[in-house]
Structure formats: structure tokens, C-alpha cells
Amino acid sequence: MPQSLDELRFQLALANRMVANEGVLDAFGHVSMRHPDKPDRYLLARSRSPELVEPADILEFTLDSEPVAAPGVRLYGERVIHGEIYKARPDVTAVCHHHAAALMPYCVAGEELVPVYHLGAVIGGQAPFWDQRDDFGDTNLLVVKPEEGASLARALGPHWVVLMRRHGATVAGRTLREVVFRTIYSCRNAEYLTQAKLLGIPSPLNPREAAAAADYNLAEGPVSRAWEYWTMRLAKAGGTPPRAPGGRTVRSVGRRSKASGAKKTSKASKRRSR
Amino acid sequence: MPQSLDELRFQLALANRMVANEGVLDAFGHVSMRHPDKPDRYLLARSRSPELVEPADILEFTLDSEPVAAPGVRLYGERVIHGEIYKARPDVTAVCHHHAAALMPYCVAGEELVPVYHLGAVIGGQAPFWDQRDDFGDTNLLVVKPEEGASLARALGPHWVVLMRRHGATVAGRTLREVVFRTIYSCRNAEYLTQAKLLGIPSPLNPREAAAAADYNLAEGPVSRAWEYWTMRLAKAGGTPPRAPGGRTVRSVGRRSKASGAKKTSKASKRRSR
């Protein structure tokens, strides 16, 4: 990937804001990505609500979830979720942790999340549960210790979505765009499944259908189409992150991001999404 | 219809964006129309989220869903849905395919969608189901082969809405405005029916009521009133498509579409809706 680090930071800030703008993340939750040139490092924002993340907030972490440079800023308590999954799953390059309204009832009631339409198939063949009580007894339910993150990663296993009892969900992907796509469409699928259960007896996809539909929908075409759409929706909501990285110039960047900044982003994203 | 092709493209882009702005379409789904002068052709956007469609994105297709001019752009995989319905139903001049939250639970649970208020009567006497499994066994659930589209068109039969198991819905109309009206009000009807089922036992319209109410509501008056309303809501959301067709001038058009462009559209639509 020949992208500059500035561009990567921008893309990751964009992903955080995009998923928040679609109602999946709120004050809490976060999206990370593995460093494309250093597989033993990952990128994640400093402790900040995802819809506010700027490229300058993105820090580099070891897979033990230690910041590479001591930044003097507050860090997310739950960053081991990301680090331990990157350790356990070399094929994963992006992770999203969230508490979305669509999935929480499944985490609370322990009901199985199954794909009920072609786009929901991006959940994968199975969305296993993880219960912090099993390995750790009574906790504050936060995943802050490395062994808690490792336990969660074991529960995820070879799958792409893990439902955390009384907590939320963690979603993995092979690319940043894929993790965004999977995160949002697993929520849509859950909403439809919940309503279908209220109406009658849902008829889910069978495993062969689910595998074929996931293949189709995770190809570059559908994923890019959706990425362009969510980028546009974020821009309309005035949420495109500023381009410039730094501290000193934040004020003027802020001003630009409302006017020409948004426009530039949109052109750029159009070019990329072909 | 003495409208120019430019005007038709604008209207179709408007319809795509309008239905998306009302929450029926998201990153996926599409609205097409039959070419008014060439009944063996239809108009549909290149592969792009409906809320982003511009007049310049609208392409011409044969009823076999082949593009008339090789465009060098990505096409919707599911365009045979449109082509095969236009083939089977000469009375249909517009088609919308979607996965709206309101209807998906019916597609997932296989519960019948019946009209429960006068505006819901635009669904028509019956909304048949189509299950891709019946003719094709295990698939990726996408409707991409001509025979899949033809099978769907047979399931639609003489009706106006077909519910596709584990996939979505396809809606047909005699005009572009009618298909938009039917798409949106069949979703409202489904929302009310779902809630009524949770409350108690719904009492639907009987067939004579449904036929009479559909006649009333699909007349020019109600359909134009709603079209003006959705056009205004789209304009308020900053979503009116740009007027100019081309590639070179998109930037300046974009600028105009936020200011005077939106105003012009609104005046134009007022004139038309009398």
C-alpha cells in the first residue's frame, strides 16, 4: 500500500466518523487498523469519541497495546481488544469495537445472530458469544487487561464478529473498508432479524447461501459503492475530518474543513471508489 | 411525453435520491424507468448508491439489460430485475428494487403484507412472494442472471409488489411518480401493520376497499402532492441532483445545485405538480 501515513490517518479518522455517523458508535467505541508497513503495529486514536477523531489523534501501538511514542494524552482503556486480535489473527487488518443498539439485545439476551439477507451474510458463518464471566468471574466488564483481550480473541476464533455478553460487539476485517461494511450491515441484519422474530419465524440463509453472498458483497464493487455513500452522508452532516495532521494549525484547518475541505474530500473519494 | 432526455435523466436521478432520502434505499437498491420513446429500452444509473446518482450517471439498456453504449463504467449486478419485468409487463414503465427496513421482516419471516389503511392500498390486491430457492437452489441470493430476473417477473405476475425471501422487494408502476409513491407508502403500511400485529389483531382493508382506495390515491392529485413534498424534503437535505449532464462542468454545477439550482428545481416541480 503506497499510501502516506498522513493519508492512512485520514482514512482511519474517516472510518471512525463514518461508523459513528451511521449510528453504530456513540460517545464510545473505536475503529483501528494494522499498520500496513509494520504488521506488528496498529493505529488507533487517543481516547476520544469516534465522531471527533482527527488524523492528528491517531497514534501507533505495539501489539501489546503500548503506545510507540509516549504521547502525554489519555488512551482508550480497551485498546487490548485491538492488539490481541491483531496478534491472534494475522489475516485481520482492521477492527471495530462497538455497543450498537441493533446488536446489544443479542448480547443481553444471548440470542443467536444469523444472516437473514444477502448483505447480512457479511457477518460470516457464525457470530460466537464471549462471556467475560467464564474466564474472569465478576469484573467491571471492560476489556482492559491483555489476558482479557486474548480471551476475547480466542472466542472470536476464525470468525469475523464476536458478541460480548452484557457489553457489545467486536468486528474484524481484512481491510478497513471491509470492517466498516461488515460492522454496518451486521447491524442492519440484526434489526431485520429482530423485527422478523416479532412477526413470525425467520428463515435465515443456509451456510452455502451465506458463504456465496458474503463473497459477492465483500468484493471491491459493493464495498466501494457503500464507502462512497457513507462518505457522502458524513460530508453532508459536516463531519469530514480535516486533512492537516498537526496541532498548531488546527484552527485554520477547522475553518477549511467546513468549506473547501469537504469538497476536496468528496472529489478524492470519488476518484478512489472507481 | 415531450420531455428531453436530459429532463428524463434528471427526473430519474431525482427519484433515486428521493426514495433514498425517505429511508427506503441505502447504499444499495435502484429505481429505473422505461425509455418513453423506445419501449424496448430502459434507463438506469451506473453502479452507484441511489442518493448519489446524477443525471450524467443514467445509461440506456436493452431489455436484455445490456448497455446500449459500452460505457467503461461499473454496472449494477442486478439490472436484470428491471429488464425482465419490462419484458414481461408492457404496462410497467418504472421499477424500484430495495431492501427497506419496513419490508425486510416480511421477506425474512414470510408473513403476508396486507393493506391496513387507504394509502397502503397502493400495494395492490396482493403482494406475492418469490423464493430464489424454488427455481435455483442455493445461490448468493443476488438476481444477476436473466433467468433469475425472468423467474422474479413471473412471481410478480399481474401484481405491483413482489417480496423476495431473504432479499428485499421489487415494486412496479405505470409512471415514475407512481412507483415512488407505491414504494414509500407500501413501507409505511408495513410499519403500521407490524405495530398493529404487536398490539392486537389487525383488521385489513377488504378487496373492494383496497381497489377503490388505490384508485383514489394513485390519481394525479395525491401523487403530485406527495412528489412535491418529497422533492422539498430532498432539497432541504441538500440532495437535489445537479441539472447539467456532463463530466467537465460538474464542479460548477455542484456549486449551483446548492444555491440557485435547488430553487429552480423547486419552482419547476411546483409548476408540474398542478
Place this chain on the structure above:
Amino acid sequence: MPQSLDELRFQLALANRMVANEGVLDAFGHVSMRHPDKPDRYLLARSRSPELVEPADILEFTLDSEPVAAPGVRLYGERVIHGEIYKARPDVTAVCHHHAAALMPYCVAGEELVPVYHLGAVIGGQAPFWDQRDDFGDTNLLVVKPEEGASLARALGPHWVVLMRRHGATVAGRTLREVVFRTIYSCRNAEYLTQAKLLGIPSPLNPREAAAAADYNLAEGPVSRAWEYWTMRLAKAGGTPPRAPGGRTVRSVGRRSKASGAKKTSKASKRRSR
């Protein structure tokens, strides 16, 4: 009431847009008021979605729902709802007819709407049902004939809200602000009641509580507080109606309504709501 007719038209346009902006009205539905100087006349817009109504759209009707001046514009088909209620109920000076998502499930399932919190008490002691089938058999469910409106007015009786089976609701008030308040808070009450029924067994207000709470909440203080709030929300959404009445100047008025017009309205409404 020493208000000019221009001011009345503005207030009625504002009420229509306000109730639409709160999600109660969509492309259809309407709010009317009795003429304050001529009790045998009422004011209602020409056929247009309520969120688009301008003061210049407001027409005068006899209680037989005939326009006083032949206007050459399309009229609402269901205006007899308003005329027949004004005939039957001299104490009523404002009427709203709607198909809100919150109430429709009650109209479809025939479940009783009861007040479950103090603000919901504005529904009144009882919300009777009206079934067009009882007097008229199979119809298109629209209330377009005078005898249909008169039948509905009889079902309303001395109450303030009537639920129309498979159609919607009609709400009456002693002032324009009261009908807006009752319309919106009867919807909120219905939403809470529906969810409470899903959770367990609702415990409604008893008749004495309901009467006392309605008295409290329909006093000038609460009604003005809410009116100021909905006016502000409409202004934020860019929906304040233009002030000028006429046809010729609509274009420039439209321009003003986005800038200084909105500001003026908001100041004006603040003054009034003290």
C-alpha cells in the same frame, strides 16, 4: 381576537408545518381553524402537503366545505372532516386530521387508546372509534361526502380525539395551539402505551387523574412553552413559513424566509409566548 387575517394565515401555516416537522403529518393530513370573526367559516390550505403550506395557500370555506371564493386551485378531498366538526361542535375552533405512525396501529388493530402519563391526559376521557363501514359499507375509506364527515363528527361526540379504523385520527381543540398540543402529545402517549404493552401490563391514569392532568397541561403556560419549542425546532429545520401573503412576490419572500424571515418569526413568537 384582534389579529389580522394575514396573521391568522401565518399562524395556521405555522401550525401545519410544525405538526409535520414533529413527524405527525407527512405528505397528507391538514390542520384547519375556525374563522375567529365569522363562526360559520373556517380556514384551510389548498391541496398541498402541510409542511409546504404558505399563508397565501390558506382559503376560506363555508361550514358546508365550499370555498368562499372560487380559487381555481385544487382543494383537499377530505375537507368535510373539518366543516362537519365545526358544524356539530360550536366549542371547537381548530381541527387536525392525520395518519401518524404512533396512532395508526390503534386504528388498525382497534385497541383502545388510554392516557398513561400526565401529558397524555390531553387526549381527554375517551378516544372513540369510528368505522366508515358501519354507515357506508365498502368505500375507498376517504371522508369526502358531507354525510361521511357528519357521521365522523357524531362518533367524535363530546370528545377530542376520534380514531378512524383503517384510516387515521382526527383531533379537535378549543384553540389552534391546543389542537397542536393535543395532536402531538396524544402521539407521544400512544408510543409509550405501545411499548408498555410489549413490556408488561400498562397502568393508565384513572378518570379523575386524567381530568386534572388535562386541566393543568392545557393551561396557557404549558401550551405556550411547547409552542415556542416547536416553533424553534421548525425554524432550525429551515421550515418557518414566509410572512408575505401574496402570489406575485413569492420568489423574493422565499429568499427572505431563509435569512431574516426566520429570525423575525422567532423573535415574534418569543414575544407572543410570554
Place this chain on the structure above:
Amino acid sequence: MPQSLDELRFQLALANRMVANEGVLDAFGHVSMRHPDKPDRYLLARSRSPELVEPADILEFTLDSEPVAAPGVRLYGERVIHGEIYKARPDVTAVCHHHAAALMPYCVAGEELVPVYHLGAVIGGQAPFWDQRDDFGDTNLLVVKPEEGASLARALGPHWVVLMRRHGATVAGRTLREVVFRTIYSCRNAEYLTQAKLLGIPSPLNPREAAAAADYNLAEGPVSRAWEYWTMRLAKAGGTPPRAPGGRTVRSVGRRSKASGAKKTSKASKRRSR
């Protein structure tokens, strides 16, 4: 707390608007705070919808809920809710009273509100019910007499959330930010619990988990992160309160609050939230 009274008024106006902007308060409901220098006084707006409250609307009250200066403006009828809780609970420095859609079904059906995820643990160990009928028989359900407020405060006891049958909820906190955080996340928790009950059998946090999770989430880090997020969302919605206190200058302040005002606030809040 070395903040000026002007700053306190601004913060309280901000809190009112923020909680309204998140959909918890509508035309009714209010947030108060204890006066930091005079523990026998509290600050609350004059009677006005919370989303409209300006710093200049904030008045000082005795714990008997009498205004310290006779203001000549209308006061909230239910201010005794605040005064009596401040009397009974010296540890409480902020109170929010609301009728949010998420909690009302629990108040109506009398179903217990239990924490089902870590952020929901901020509800506290128990959310007791208060039924005005128990002490006062048939009333208008408003809490306007001191003895009604005192009865409610007794029901709250040592807890942080009290559910008022057929009325709403009252939430207490040790800081203004804490009461906002608890108010919003108790609503999210209720939404997830309601949906989980429809899906199956919820598995709530046990008391030790709930205590530990509340401790974690009510620390400065999470509370500040959320406060920054809700401040940003309010600013995006154009709802940041004006800074200047007074009557004469409201017009120019209003103008500033849309442009530079919002920007300043956001910078200020960033500084504070570190």
C-alpha cells in the same frame, strides 16, 4: 470551584440543551444544579423548554424552591422536585427530571429497570419506583407541592434514578456532567433491555459487576469523553447557548452564537475535557 456565575449559567444551559438534543427532554423536563458556593441554593431556568434555555434564563432558588429574586417571569411548576432532593441528599449537586421515550414504558408498566451493559451500570444498584397515588391519592400527577417533592425524594432514598409511575423519571448526580451521563446512558440501557425482553430472556449485570462498572464509567475520563461528544453534536445542530447573559444584547449574541460563538464553545470544551 472557581468558576464564575456566568460560566455556571452557561454550563447549565448547555446541559439542558445537550440532554434535549439527545432526545431525552422535549418541550418539558429540566436540569438543575446546586449552587457551588451556597449549598442551600440551586440554579434552574425560568419556565422554558430546555432546548431554548439561555444563561440569562437561569435563576437562583432556595431549597424551598422559592426564587431568591422576584423575577417577574413564569417558573416551572415542578421545581420542588429539585429543591426537595437537594434538601434530602447533601451529596447530590445536579438533578434532571424527564419523560423520555426510553424510560416511560417502565414507568407505565411498572417493570423493573436493571443494568444490562457496563454503561447502563450508571443507573446504580436499583432504580426504585414512586407512585404519587400512595401518598396523595388522585392528583393531576404533577409534583408541585413541597410534600410531593419530599415524598419523591424519600422514594429516591440513597439511589440515583427514581421512576415515577405514569409520569417520568428523576435522576441525581454528584456533578452536572455525571447527571447528564447517567440520564443519557440510563435511557440507552432501557432501550437495550426492552429489545432484549422482546428477543428472549435478558441476563443483567450482577450487583458486583454493576458497582464496578459504574465506578469505571463515572470516572473523569469516560464522563469527559461523552461530554465533549454531546457538546459537539449540539454545536453541529446549531444549539450551543449564547455566552452573553443579558436581555438588551440578545440579538447580536444570537448572531454570534451561530458563527464564532459555536467555535469558541467547542475550543473551550476541548480544553476543559482534557
